[in-house]
Amino acid sequence: MGWLVSVYRTVLEQKIKERRQSVEEFAEFVETFAREHGEPGTLSTRHLQRLLSGHRADGEPLGRVRTVTARLLERIFGLDIDVLLSPPRDTLGTADIVGGTALPRTVHVPETVMTRSHPGDFGTIPVDLSAAFDWLDTQSRWTPQTTQDRVTERLAEPGVRTAIAGRLPARVGRGALAEAMAAYYDRAVPGHGFYRTRIDGHGIDTTVFTRPSWLDLRCPLTPTTDLLRLDAVMPGAPREHDVPHYAVDRLAEAVMAGVRVSDRPVYRLLSVDVEPAHIGGSVGLASFVEYALTLDLLESELSDAVSRGATPCHGSQPLRDRYLPSLAGMLDLGSRLCVGGALALCAIARPADAFRGPADYVLLIQERSTQVVNAARRLAVIPKGFHQPLRDYRADTRIGATLRRELEEELFGHSEVDSTEDGNRVANPMHPSRLSAPMRWLSEEPGRLRMECTGFGLNTVSGNYEFASLLVIDDERFWTRFGGDIEANWESRSLRQYSSLDRELVAVLAADESWSNEGLFAFAQGLRRLREIGGERVDLPQIDVLPV
Known part of the structure; x- marks a missing residue:
């Protein structure tokens, strides 16, 4: 008698059969x-x-799956959409034999493609945090796997998951963070100050310096x-991490929220020369994980203190x-x-x-999702992204390159330029032949997409540099x-x-406490510029920048 062999065309088909549906x-x-989620x-x-x-049906490849459909299936199965639509690793469906009946064997998906985790899934540590685990093991001089074990132990402690879940959404208002930073940094620097505005008479403070x-x-x-230049090619050596327990807590939060952490290089600012009609300075390279487990921890520390009613101070x-x-x-x-x-305010003519x-x-x-590293559940302009190389480390230093990439990724659905995705072997994802239809149309003629830098500042919450910008599409045909x-x-x-044209609603939006501080900075600066160039298409609030 021959074996009964079940052949699956895709991993998705196998997973559904395993559910007996x-x-x-x-x-x-x-x-x-x-509906429920x-x-x-x-x-x-x-x-x-x-x-x-x-x-x-005609035998041609499926093409790109709609983002919302892909996200839905990824959330159900915990696997990337590319994995779900690929043939099972064992293409013959080799079976395990149970009581004389052939049952499909579970597909063994390589760790490198298991890149997505989901809020509330604590059964396993998501493997896309392995780079962070390895980095902390090395910098803390721990034996391999120690970080992963400590994160697992931390999540197993009574009440920890509930406590972390309570901190995940943005619980502290933007204004409270601005007050806290002004209290902590009480020694002024001549010629500098915190960005403050008055929008139709309503005063707003931020943490942007x-x-x-x-x-x-x-x-x-x-x-x-747009002339930022790459000066140091090799990332600087990080110093030993002497407060690793804070990083362990941050990684436990990442597991809870399903945060994506990919250790791709990011640019670090070494010097800046910014003035009207000129963006200059120099950048080097740094590890994203080093940032995520050091400077990015400061926001949680600050928010925890403010939520307890404490005024942050030295010590x-x-x-x-x-x-x-x-x-x-x-x-x-x-x-x-x-x-x-x-990050840029995006204005499209209708x-x-x-x-x-x-x-x-x-x-x-x-409104940012809980899966991002910073500004989770806060309002922000879009596109918004880290300044980092895509493929060409030297050419990608330009701020415009980051904005075009983020526009293509965040609004036009081009997943090849997603820096959190592993295994992308495309040499030039932004080549004209690979662009989305909207971006290709914008690129066909000069002037269809206008990009301007409207301001620069340092967000004191985590020390990040922020290039606020404005993207304008004036051709109504695009919309x-x-x-x-x-x-x-x-x-x-x-x-x-x-x-x-909705002056009242835009003013109400600007006063919303859910804004990230850098997002509000870019929003206000973008509105100021749009009021100057928008003509009859705009009726925006009066935005006055107060003296620093």
């Missing part, structure tokens, strides 16, 4: 799961059958003005006392780890509409043609749109 039953389960994705039986087969010459730059991000913030004890030291970029990014009203710009605002293709990726929990 039919295609129709699983499609119904997906709809229920999406607040996921916008849907999956019809017909669409599911195409995914199971691994190709379209800046100076007048760094504001209202009106600097087009072109090859002749009460051990991590801040160690890494960023003074404003003068914060400005000494070459002597510390200073990573950061670019034609007049019988229901909405006259022609305007749509302003896109995101008419591609408005339905714009969809935030996994880094966003939700996406909002506001009209540039």
Whole structure:
């Protein structure tokens, strides 16, 4: 008698069979799961059958799966969509024999592709944190696997999961953080100060440290003005981590929230030369994990203190006392780890509409997801990303390169430029032939996408540098043609749109305490510039920058 062999076309098909569900039953389960977990994705039986087969009805490849559908399936199975749609590793479906019956054997997925974790899944430590575990083992002079063991033990302690879960959303308002930073950094630096604005008469303070010459730059991000240069190719050697228990707690939070941590290189700012119509300075390279387990810990330390009603001061913030004890030291970029990014207010022209009203710009605002390293569950402009190389370490130093990449990734669905994804072997993901349809259209003619840097500052919460910018698409045809293709990726929990003619609602938005401080900085600076250039499409609040 021959063996009964079950052949699966895709890992997704195998996983559904292992659940002992039919295609129709699983499609119904997906709809229920999406409703209960607040996921916008849907999956019809017909669409599911195409995914199971691994190709379209005409035999052609499936193409890119919609982001919301991919995220939904990834959340259910805990595997990346590319893995789910690939053939099982054992293509013959070799069976384990139980009581004379052949049962499909579980696919053994390589660790390198198991890159996604999910909130509340504590059964295993997500392997995409392995780089962080290894780094902390090395810097703390621990034996291998010690960090992973300590994180597991930490999560097993009574009450720890509940305590961590209570801290994961943004519980401390933006204004309270600004007050705390002003109290801690009570020694001023001449010519510098915290960014403060008055929006239609409402005063707003932030944690962003800046100076007048760094504001209202009106600097087009072109090859002749966007001139950050790479000076140090090799990352600096990190010093020994002498407070590893804070990092262990941070990694436990990452497990709880399903945070993605990929140890790709990021740029570190060594010097800066910013003035109107000119972005200059030098950058080196650094480890993202080093940042995530050192400087990025300062935000949690600060938020915990403020949530308890404490006023942060020297001696009460051990991590801040160690890494960023003074404003003068914060400005000494070459002597510390200073990573950061670019973020932009995105304004897209829309034609007049019988229901909405006259022609305007749509302003896109995101609420960040819990899976991002910083600013989780806070409002921010979009795109927003770390300043880091994609492939070309020298050419990618330009702020415009980061903004184009983040626009393509965060709003146009181009996953090849996602720096958290492993195993991408494409030499040039931003090559014109690989661009999304919206980005390809914007790139076909000069002037379709305008990018300007509107300000620069240092966020005192974690010492990050922030290049605030404005992206403007003036051609109404873009929104008419591609408005339905714009969809935030996994880094966003939700996406909002506001009209540039709705002065009242924009002013209310600016006063929202859920903003990240760097997000509000970019939002306010972007609005100031849009008021100058938007013409009849804008009726925005009056935004005055108060003296530093």
